[in-house]
Amino acid sequence: MVSRPADYCPRCGTSLETITFDARERRRCPTCEDVVWHNPVPCASVAVVDRLRPEPAVLCVERAVPPGVGEWTLPGGHMEVGEEPAAAAVRELEEETGVTVAPDVLEILGAASMPPRDGKHVTTIHYVADRANATGEPMAGSDASAARFWSPAAFDASGETFRPIHERRFRAAATYFE
Template identity: 45%
Template sequence: MTTYPANFCPYCGADLTGREIEGRERQFCPDCERVVWRNPVPTAGVAVVGAEGVLLTERAVEPGIGEWTVSGGHLELAESPREGAARELREETGVRVAPEDLTLLDTFSAAPFEGKRVVSVGFGVRRADTAGDPHPGPEVSAVEWFTPESFGDGGEVFHPPHGQRFEKAWRQFE
């Protein structure tokens, strides 16, 4: 299994070829006769909603430098989506939440970036159920509260499809 397209078999090192398997073109190793499955990367995020709006982050890393998102990122090996979402919120904004306080909000599959596709599990939480003052973490250039009416007033743009998660969180938790 790989996240990015592979050139060589991860099992034996042979050059991979393409083969139609189950109606799709797949990478295949002719030497060890294995399909090299390519899978999306699981991510998770959490929208914090309070009286001042939804807490958003401005990306300082690719993809989408300068675009705005709900906090989130890649799951680590032993994490549940709730645990990963809570960790990413803390790392990106300094805001803490107990994973069990998160409410499932949505899922989405983002457009591929450099050949990698992510699938994101989104959660929401009320600001009253969190702790800590928001501040930008290392992968974030700014954190701010926005309502649907205020977003874009300063030229802000969403990293797709985070606008839908923002809207859904606002409607569900306002």
């Protein structure tokens, strides 16, 4: 199994061939005779919503690393081996914003597959949490140049840019607790 399309067998290094298997085009090693599965990378994110403001606001981060440097997203990232999705979301939130929540207060906002980038497919589980259940003040951490709460109206008036795939989740999170 690989996260990007493979040209060579990860076991023996032989150049892969293309076959049809299970009615789909797959890559296969002619030496090992194994199909090299190309699977999506699991990710998790969490939207912390501050409902005590005049207009609900969602904690977001400005990307400091590719892809999307300078664009705003919900805090999140890749799950690690053996890590539960909620634990990954909580870890990424703390790494990127300094804000912490317990995994058991997270509610599922949704799940989505992102369009592939350089052959890499990502599937993300999106969570939401109430700011009342969080501790810490937002500050930019790893992968972020800024961390702050945005209401949809304030974001729209700012001239800032959201990563397109994340903007729908941002807006859904802002109204989640209504």
